[in-house]
Amino acid sequence: MTSLSSLVTIERHILDQQGQHPGATGRLTSLLYDIALAAKLIARETTRAGIANILGATSDENVHGEKQQKLDVYADQVIFRMNDHTGRVCVMASEEHDDLLPIPAHHQPGYYVLIYDPLDGSSNIDVNASIGTIFAIHRKITPGDGHGTMDDVLQPGSRLVAAAYVIYGSSTMLVYSTGNGVHGFTLDPSVGEFLLSHPDIRIPAPGQYYSVNHGHHKYWSPGIRHYVAWLQALEDTDRQPLEHRYIGSMIADFHRNLLRGGVFVYPANERRPNGKLRLTYEAQPLAFIAAQAGGYASDGIGDILDLQPRDLHQRVPVFMGNRDLVEKAEWFLRRFDRDLLAEYEKRR
Ligand code: AHG
Ligand code: MN
Numbered sequence: 643m644t645s646l647s648s649l650v651t652i653e654r655h656i657l658d659q660q661g662q663h664p665g666a667t668g669r670l671t672s673l674l675y676d677i678a679l680a681a682k683l684i685a686r687e688t689t690r691a692g693i694a695n696i697l698g699a700t701s702d703e704n705v706h707g708e709k710q711q712k713l714d715v716y717a718d719q720v721i722f723r724m725n726d727h728t729g730r731v732c733v734m735a736s737e738e739h740d741d742l743l744p745i746p747a748h749h750q751p752g753y754y755v756l757i758y759d760p761l762d763g764s765s766n767i768d769v770n771a772s773i774g775t776i777f778a779i780h781r782k783i784t785p786g787d788g789h790g791t792m793d794d795v796l797q798p799g800s801r802l803v804a805a806a807y808v809i810y811g812s813s814t815m816l817v818y819s820t821g822n823g824v825h826g827f828t829l830d831p832s833v834g835e836f837l838l839s840h841p842d843i844r845i846p847a848p849g850q851y852y853s854v855n856h857g858h859h860k861y862w863s864p865g866i867r868h869y870v871a872w873l874q875a876l877e878d879t880d881r882q883p884l885e886h887r888y889i890g891s892m893i894a895d896f897h898r899n900l901l902r903g904g905v906f907v908y909p910a911n912e913r914r915p916n917g918k919l920r921l922t923y924e925a926q927p928l929a930f931i932a933a934q935a936g937g938y939a940s941d942g943i944g945d946i947l948d949l950q951p952r953d954l955h956q957r958v959p960v961f962m963g964n965r966d967l968v969e970k971a972e973w974f975l976r977r978f979d980r981d982l983l984a985e986y987e988k989r990r
């Protein structure tokens with residue numbers, strides 16, 4: 643039997659962490675706890691998906707013209723509703739909505755900005771593979787106590803107050819950082835609590851895996867082709883290749899590489915000159931977590947955390963994981979993709 647003294651709930655952990663910050667008001671603790679609660683509700687629906695007849699696409703498309711899955715809609719609404727009336731959030735933004743999600747007029751706006759990808763890896767819902775949710779939290783930077791604006795949402799990742807993701811896999815896990823290391827909790831469904839299972843996660847070295855969609859090889863630049871060939875040690879007799887894993891759910895691929903060491907890559911390609919992933923609610927929060935775990939995230943030129951977003955749904959090339967593996971990508975791009983990088987830099 644587990645000794646009770648070794649059980650650390652997410653609530654206690656967040657409180658302890660906040661306690662280390664003089665002047666902490668507990669508002670962030672409460673916000674993270676609200677997020678954990680939303681995650682439990684989404685986890686419950688993911689496990690009941692088949693039975694509850696919630697599988698399958700709705701007839702709507704989201705702002706990117708992709709078919710919305712029913713779970714996307716559910717997750718999106720749960721997160722909004724859990725946070726629209728608490729007085730802790732001044733504005734929200736989600737992958738599923740073109741514009742900002744204001745706090746309803748009859749509720750008091752709060753101090754934090756919440757940006758989220760409600761369901762990441764949604765093409766995996768119908769085939770029962772791992773999916774996730776991603777959260778990014780900023781402080782309000784515009785003056786006054788009122789509602790947040792686009793300026794509050796479009797902040798560099800280096801200013802994040804906290805980031806978290808939830809992975810709905812063989813078990814449900816919540817991984818978060820408030821800038822004081824990375825901590826992982828596993829949901830115990832029998833008691834309905836997230837319990838500390840992975841304290842102080844550090845990305846192990848050397849990296850073991852690389853994750854990239856090889857089906858896009860045809861559209862890759864010379865730099866990406868050379869980089870992936872290097873990961874595979876094709877021209878190197880005395881170096882072992884990295885193992886390849888790719889499920890098409892960034893959270894699942896990122897999580898594996900965080901625990902085992904490795905690099906997740908979603909580069910720009912001929913058809914997607916800025917890559918596919920979105921800066922504010924996919925790349926920034928994971929870059930923050932990667933850095934807090936001792937890793938690094940780059941857009942191929944430099945640190946993703948230094949990028950100033952221009953648009954809520956802006957896309958960005960992504961290389962993240964062990965620092966040496968990510969810096970190697972930057973090296974290959976500098977060497978083989980000079981003109982492409984110069985073009986990208988103008989849009990950056
Ligand atoms: P989302 O489901 O939120 O739209 O994100 C899907 C993303 C990401 O999770 C994954 O890494 C990537 O799309 C997969 O894209 P490809 O199928 O092009 O590899
Ligand atoms: Mn996503």
Ligand code: MN
Pocket residue numbers: 737759760761762763764
């Ligand atoms: Mn999504």
